Amino acid sequence: MKKLLLALALAFVSVSCNSHFTVTGPISDLESVPEGSMVYLYNYNDKATTIDSVAIVNGTFKFKGAADPAKLYVAEVRWPGKKNRDKSWQASFIPEKAKLVMTIKKNYTDAEGAQGGVINKLYQEFMEAVDTKTGDEVKPYCLEVFHANKETYVGVEAIRTIIRSLEIEEIEGLMAESKALSQDIYINRALNAKKGEIATAEGMPFIDFEGVGPDGNPVHLSDYVGQGNWVLCDFWASWCGPCMREMPNIRKVYDAFEGKNFMVLGICSWDNDDEMIAKRIEEKGMLWHQIYMGLGRDHTDAYGIMGIPTLILFAPDGTVYKRGRELRGESMFTTVKEALGEK
Secondary structure (H helix, E strand, O other): OHHHHHHHHHHHHOOOOOOEEEEEEEEOOHHHOOOOOEEEEEEOOEEEEEEEEEEOEOOEEEEEEEOOOOOOEEEEEEOOOOOOOOOOOEEEEOOOOOEEEOOEOOOOOOOOOOEOOHHHHHHHHHHHHHOOOOHHHHHHHHHHHHHHOOOOHHHHHHHHHHHHHOOHHHHHHHHHHOHHHHOOHHHHHHHHHHHHHHHOOOOOEOOOOEEEOOOOOEEEHHHOOOOOOEEEEEEEOOOOHHHHHHHHHHHHHHHHHOOOOEEEEEEEOOOOOHHHHHHHHHHOOOOOEEEEOOOOOHHHHHOOOOOOOEEEEEOOOOEEEEEOHHHOOOHHHHHHHHHOOOO
16 A cells, blocks of 8 residues: 555656657457547546547557646547447546557456556556445545545545545545645536535525426426425436336326326436437336436536436425435335325
């Protein structure tokens, strides 16, 4: 452990802000990749924004750019029609000052990583080591790694690993120590989500947001919530397996209580696959109203939502009545029934 931490500290000292990285490597199983595919480079936190793109030449790719060891980049093979959530043929690396070699293959794990760089090697070692930790070992281990490596992505990943176990004050204190941490998109999103969860805890008033309805016209949460009905809001996505598994429980509640001063409202989140959304709605018998939010995250950040499905039950006056485990699985029916005063 001491050797790892020392190496992490020395690794950052060797990186100049004006240095460059190169990453090259083969594409495995090339015969399975559609002809005309390209390799795209993007920040792990921002898949929608392309940093660079290159053609595949003789089964290989090459990127060169400014080194930034505080970030994690992803190189991904894409082709027309490839779904945004399809994680095949991609590989991640830290853009440190080094000549990196990395294979892009259909199925990949971070622990495989890019070869040729000190920081990338340490990142892989951390990913492997943290998986061996259990229970109370994880948090102190991650904090130790962070403090030894505050300005590279290894330190950022250490805090990302434990972010949900940290209080707001702890996160803000760690961010004050590290520019890399304070500028990480995910860390800021997680911090805002924690604040949003407090702002929308049970008993707090709802926070409005705008999306579009099935007809494409603007629609607001306030068109449904705070209008005198109990409203069960389901934040879901068509690609989300756990969301699909929860649908029978939601349908059971809908069938039992719809129209009895109660309604279900779907909030389709982090999803812009219109074809798949429509397919899921038909498959799962989602007869209730829907608000489509696209890929934006402002509305989920406002409610402190970092994962879906998330269900929130709003009282007739628009305050949050319940959220969390009491609205999952078979508990959902009991919670709604008790709220409505049904016997």
